[in-house]
Amino acid sequence: DTDKLKRLKTSKSSTLDGTPIELMANIELLGDVDAVKAAGAHGVGLFRSEFLFLNRSDLPSEDEQYESYKAVAEALDGKPVTIRTLDLGADKQAPWGHNVADNPALGLRAIRLCLAEPGLFQTQLRAILRASIHGQVRILIPMLVSFMELRQTLQRIDEAKDSLRRDGLKFDEGIPLGGMIEVPAAALSAGFFAEQLDFLSIGTNDLIQYTLAIDRADDSVSHLYDPLHPAVLNLIQYTLRAGAKAGKPVSVCGEMAGDPLLTRLLLGLGLRTFSMQPASLLQVKQQILKSHLEALTPMAQRLLKNTDPDKTALLLNRLNS
Ligand code: PEP
Ligand code: MG
DSSP states (O other), rough: HHHHHHHHHGEEEOOOTBOOEEEEEEEEGGGGHHHHHHHHOEEEEEEEEGGGSOOOOSOOHHHHHHHHHHHHHHHHTTTTEEEOOOOOOTTTTOTTTOOOOGGGGGGGGHHHHHHHHHHHHHHHHHHHHHHHSSSSEEETTTTTOOHHHHHHHHHHHHHHHHHHHTTOOOOOTTTOOOEEEHHHHHHHTTTHHHHSEEEEEHHHHHHHHHHHOOOOOOGGGGOOOOTTOHHHHHHHHHHHHHHHHHHHOOOOOOOGGGOOTTHHHHHHHHEEEEEEEEGGGHHHHHHHHTTTTTHHHHHHHHHOOOOOOTTHHHHHHHHHH
């Protein structure tokens, strides 16, 4: 019941064998920070900054963005906030945006759009960097696929830092930079991305869409949108292992992280940092508190190798009981 759940807010987040698990929250606007605190989250693992750009006809200026990011950083009282750079396009079209292509999910979206619009990207990067002295700010890049994109992104960030130095404006010189793993090509290249970046975050909403070729917004194929498809689980595990090998933290910030029925499976695949909508956090924590990691690992492997659709529910049940 809800009272029992609420009491979990302040309890330590770790498995029965004492492994600490980090529980972060996803937010879209400053107003969501209250819910983050109410859930006792360790910080914000995904701030979807594009919501500042939606439902308006003009672009937010650098100062307006700076004020918004600063307000979130300050409201979190020193807890980390991971600001994702603009993820516009596809399912999040801005009214002033580009012509919608026939295949928007495969088109100019997220980091592709930002690299094609240097002014737009510089404005946001400067705003995030300026806000970084007001809290523990991290930058997260959506939809990375190619190595050239990563190189260009790093260059743009260096340029933004240089321009701030020239203007005599302060920022956190050591601001951590992470990349989202949302496309199979990125997951299979996770070792490279992990070496180049400070952290990774798996966006399972898009990773499922691109792995299974299922439009995440198309109801006619929603029955095929399957987080338990072994190909999806393999890509998640592969990414987690690549991060561990490079010594870089990897989180999951897609909807899978907030589904308490999948908590144990993700723990078994090696996940130690979850980021989800604040409303799911205590339920996920409840699962973690009664989980034995050692038992979960072999059971997760069984699900990952399962090709019998009749057995999936049974294997998941066993994992959760
Ligand atoms: C994801 O793709 O899983 C994700 C977290 O990003 P969004 O849902 O905003 O595309
Ligand atoms: Mg995404």
